[in-house]
Amino acid sequence: MSGSAVNAESSGANNVPVAEERPTARVVLTSGDDHDAGDRDDDEAGDAVADADEDDDENFLENYPDETTELDLWDMRITSLAPLRLQRFAGHLTRLVLRKNLIQELDPEIFQPLTKLEHLDLYDNKIKHVGDALNNLISLEHLDLSFNVLREIPETLSRLTALQIVFFVQNRISHITGLQGLGATLTSLELGANRIRRIEGLDALVNLKELWLGKNKITRIENLDNLKQLTILSLQSNRITKIENLEKLENLEQLLLSHNGIERLEGLERNTKLKMLDVGSNFISAIENVSHLTSLEDLWLGGNKIPDLHALEPQLRHISALETIYLEANPCQSTEGANYMRKIRLALPHLTQIDATYL
Numbered sequence: 001m002s003g004s005a006v007n008a009e010s011s012g013a014n015n016v017p018v019a020e021e022r023p024t025a026r027v028v029l030t031s032g033d034d035h036d037a038g039d040r041d042d043d044e045a046g047d048a049v050a051d052a053d054e055d056d057d058e059n060f061l062e063n064y065p066d067e068t069t070e071l072d073l074w075d076m077r078i079t080s081l082a083p084l085r086l087q088r089f090a091g092h093l094t095r096l097v098l099r100k101n102l103i104q105e106l107d108p109e110i111f112q113p114l115t116k117l118e119h120l121d122l123y124d125n126k127i128k129h130v131g132d133a134l135n136n137l138i139s140l141e142h143l144d145l146s147f148n149v150l151r152e153i154p155e156t157l158s159r160l161t162a163l164q165i166v167f168f169v170q171n172r173i174s175h176i177t178g179l180q181g182l183g184a185t186l187t188s189l190e191l192g193a194n195r196i197r198r199i200e201g202l203d204a205l206v207n208l209k210e211l212w213l214g215k216n217k218i219t220r221i222e223n224l225d226n227l228k229q230l231t232i233l234s235l236q237s238n239r240i241t242k243i244e245n246l247e248k249l250e251n252l253e254q255l256l257l258s259h260n261g262i263e264r265l266e267g268l269e270r271n272t273k274l275k276m277l278d279v280g281s282n283f284i285s286a287i288e289n290v291s292h293l294t295s296l297e298d299l300w301l302g303g304n305k306i307p308d309l310h311a312l313e314p315q316l317r318h319i320s321a322l323e324t325i326y327l328e329a330n331p332c333q334s335t336e337g338a339n340y341m342r343k344i345r346l347a348l349p350h351l352t353q354i355d356a357t358y359l
Contacts, residue, residue, distance in 0.1 A: 059083045070095040077102055087113045094139075095119040102126060106133035115139060123147055123167070130154035138162060146170055146190070153178040161185065169193055176201035183207065191216070192234070199223050214238070214256070221245050235260070236278070243267035243279075258282070258300065265289050280304070280326060287311035294319050302326040302355070308335065312347035324353040 061071070061084050069092050078084075078101040086096070090113040103125040111133045118139050124147040131154075134140070140160050146169035153173060157163070158181025165188040173194040179186070183204035189211055196216040202208070203226045211227065214236040221240060224230070225248040233249065234256040241261040246252065247270045254276040255268075262282040266289050268274065274293050281303035288311060290296070296319050309332050316322055325348065327333065333340050344354050352359055 059085060061085070064089075067092045069093060072097040073099075073101070075100040079103065081107065081110050086110050090114050090116070093117055097121040098125065100124045104128065106130055108133045108135070112136040118142065118162075120144070130156065132156055135159045141165065143167070158182060164188065166190070180204045188212075202227060224249060232256075246271055253295075254278075258303075268293065275321075276300075287315050291315045291318070295321055297321050298324045300324075300326040301330070303329040306330040306332050308332050309340075309343050309347060312344065316348055320350055322348065323351060325351060326355050328355040 060073070060076070061068075064071075066088050068089050071086075071089070071093065072095075073084075074097065078098065081098075081103065086093070087110060093114055094116055096114070096117055096119070099121055100123070103122065104127060106122075106127065106129075108131065112135065115136055116139055117137050119142040120134075120137070120140060121142075121144045123144045127145065127148040127150065130145070130150070134143075134154070135156050137160055139162055141162050141164045143160070143163060143165070144167040146167045148171055150168065150171040150173060153168065153176065155178045157166070157178050161181070162185060163182055164185050166186065167190040169190055170193040173191065174196060176191065176196060176199070179189070179201055181204070183206050185207070186205055187207055187209045189202075189205070189208060192212050193215040196213065196218060199213065199218060199221065200223050202211070202223060206226055207229055208227050209229055210232040211224075211230060212232075212234045214234045216238055218235060218238040218240060221235065221243065222245050224233075224245060228248055229251060230249050231251055232254040233246075233252060234254075236256050237259040239261060240257065241263065243257065243262060243265070244267045246255075246267055250270050251273055252271045253273055255271065255274060256276075256278045258278045258280040260282055262279060262284060265279065265284055265287065268277075268289060269292070272292060273295055275295055276298040277290070277293070277296060278298075278300040280300045284301065284304040285306060287301065287306060290299070291314065296316075299316070299322065306327065307330075309327075316325075325344065327344065336343055341354055341357070345351065345359070
């Protein structure tokens with residue numbers, strides 16, 4: 001979320017600073033109309049590809065040396081990678097960005113020679129299947145397949161034994177599968193804005209630090225016990241009604257649960273390292289069971305059903321780390337009227353921000 005559930009903005013493709021000057025190519029052509037894979041159906045996608053260009057894609061890279069290490073090919077309406085002859089860069093290419101194009105298929109003959117590739121960004125294309133195209137990318141650490149039309153996590157992902165960060169934002173994935181072989185390396189998994197109904201298939205990911213599952217259809221927090229290294233858990237915009245089954249996540253620092261159906265603050269007894277707790281836009285009626293969270297820096301409670309400010313002092317005053325609290329859009333805001341901000345400041349004098357107001 002991610003800060004919101006959909007952490008699409010997390011899957012960036014900014015240029016990575018390098019210690020020494022290396023051959024790079026960055027080609028960006030603005031097409032005039034922004035195309036969003038998540039908002040178009042398959043028929044519309046086919047029309048877009050057909051209309052893009054009847055001729056073969058031009059080789060924009062013909063003047064770049066074989067020793068090129070980074071290629072950023074943004075928004076060029078590329079439908080076929082064959083004319084670009086990417087294989088000739090195989091000996092040196094470590095970063096390949098193909099964002100916002102019209103690619104539907106990944107050809108194994110093009111990708112399998114790119115064994116030195118560390119960063120592959122295919123955000124916002126029309127890819128339905130990965131097949132075995134990526135099987136040989138043994139050096140790949142960062143993979144972004146967000147905003148495509150994948151219906152499942154590629155089964156061959158486990159062959160990418162160096163993979164650390166993977167993004168599948170805004171696809172059509174309904175089940176979490178195919179991750180068993182990534183336990184040794186994967187540290188961040190983003191599956192926001194899909195069709196997932198159940199947290200499952202994560203037991204092998206013992207080194208995972210960030211799990212982003214916002215904007216799905218998940219009804220229960222479960223099957224997370226093996227993720228003991230997890231520091232960020234995002235489950236915003238789901239259908240969760242209870243905070244539970246977090247006992248094993250003792251290293252958790254950020255818990256993002258806004259826009260669910262949660263009725264009570266509970267189930268956080270073992271999560272004493274929490275620095276940020278976001279339970280905004282739920283149905284919580286009392287500030288309770290958080291007095292032990294002495295590392296808490298940000299507490300977001302806006303848009304709930306909290307009737308008064310009586311619990312602020314006993315629950316939170318002693319937490320010296322607490323800097324920000326959101327309580328707007330609760331009944332207590334209208335009940336207190338003009339005294340709302342003053343009463344919060346009196347109860348929690350160490351705050352530096354109340355709602356959107358910096359103190």
